[in-house]
Amino acid sequence: MRSIYGPSFNRAISHYKRLHNAVLPTSVRNMQYVNDITSYIGSLVPEGGAIEQVAKSIKDHPLQAASIGVIAYATYLIGDHLIWSPLRNIPGPTVAKLSRFYMANMRKSGKEYKIIEDLHRQYGRFVRIGPNTVSISDRNALKEIYSTQHYRKSDFYNTFTFKGAPNIFSTTDPAYHNKIRRIMSPSFSVSNISGMEGYILDSGVIALVDKFDKEFADKPVEVNMYEEWHYMAFDIIGELAFGQSFGLIQKGYHPFTKWLGTGRALVAAKSTFPILNHFPEWSLFWISPKGVSNRRKLFKFAEDAYAARRSLGDKIDRRDLMALVISSVDPETGERFTYEEQIAESLAFVIAGTDTTSNTLTNTIYLLCEHPDILARLQEELDRVMPDRNAATSYKQLGKENAPLLWAVLMESMRVRTVLPSGLPRIVPKGGRVIAGQFIPGGTEVSVNPHLIHYDPDIFPEPEKFLPDRWLSEEANEMAKFHIPFSIGPRMCIGKNIAWMEATLALAHFVRRFDFKLAHPEKHIDIAHFFLSRPNPPECNVFLTTRP
């Protein structure tokens, strides 16, 4: 998933403020405007009646009328959101109960999961973070909310559709989702994705470590691993979903990533105020003109890639995600994806499968730099499993049985710095449900915060510490039930096996070939986040030296 906060979000907010400032004060100051409207209303009502009286007083005293309007709206908000709201018993900051702007601000701050953590500390297991939104910090709520599709995805996800065509990630309709998942699931099994290993290794992992050998190793050059993993993840997904690498590892640039990036402001605004999803995208140009036009370019790129693949007919024999999307058939109905659906699915893979994997790898490198003892043990393990530094080693050879510490390091990194730390929003079904002992009315948006589950000391002793060995202990199976970086249930990550393959191959080959240390060890790399987390500042700079 592409990260959708940061500078673009700020730009969206300032566009919004500019628009507000440009329109509102002028119209309010311009009393002629108010007069025209009130005269018009006055002309519609019969003379001498109560309504006419009201219209006349609005016309005569527009400022007082406006004040009364504001007071009436405030009274409505207080009554509807605080006093009579079915969520009135759930604690939370008063401003959050009154307006979704509280959530917008939380997202804009890039500290959403931290703020929510603090709110839970202050208010307890259930916190109202929006007029109709409740965050839950209780492991017992996980199964209830996420293990079935009774709690559908909230409108937040409509933001991730392209040209109105929903995809496996964005759809909020359980029936449609079941159909797509049924079509795709078999192809994502461990045995089926083995056909993709060659692309992941050749276009991604080996291309990257070879570049490091040539350009950076043993030189006093800072290598920003955040960017490098990002290039690799994009080249791999380009290869798998569009049949062509973006060439970022070599060139460091492709307009595709820019198109995706400038769309962030639009995504941030639409996800906070889902009502915007009901407008055609072109009408939202005022939020981000570039965002709107670049999302069009994204779609065009995907269309061209599909047209190119189709023009090759049977001449091409590739087992990639594109082939999967083109050839998958619903086992129940025999249906295939339509052309628009194929394109929408490929774009969903980019959104869901790039920054998630690359940020996981960046976090892992950072944690290993901070724990040189674990890095040394991992190198020892990999020297044994990968005796030839320059040879490509298969995913099978790097399995848990042969390289248990490699697996444990990734498990622990995904726990400590999970890349989707905030709750995944779902809607409580009609009639309401009791969740972890608390009745929550139907229609409420709820989520369980994975970060808080991963930091629950009753599940993970000493949760703040990076301890890969916990995954090699007898308690590992029990802990694994609450290790949820890929979520759980029918909407959990369908690309989990691909993500594991990519992260395992990349980490193993990198750690086997290079010693690395932070270029600025004094600098703490924090996490910024809105939905997806990323390092903040967006860097993890290291010096590389060649290992024999």
Ligand code: HEM
């Ligand atoms: C470390 C890497 C990854 C992590 C941590 C991760 C995590 C997640 C999570 C938590 C969800 C659930 C989102 C929600 O309910 O809102 C999800 C869904 C999804 N992910 Fe991943 N993901 C990763 C990599 C990938 C990759 C590589 C792909 C594809 C190639 C992918 C494709 C998808 C798709 C298509 C969905 C939607 C599934 C559905 O709703 O049925 N992910 N992922």
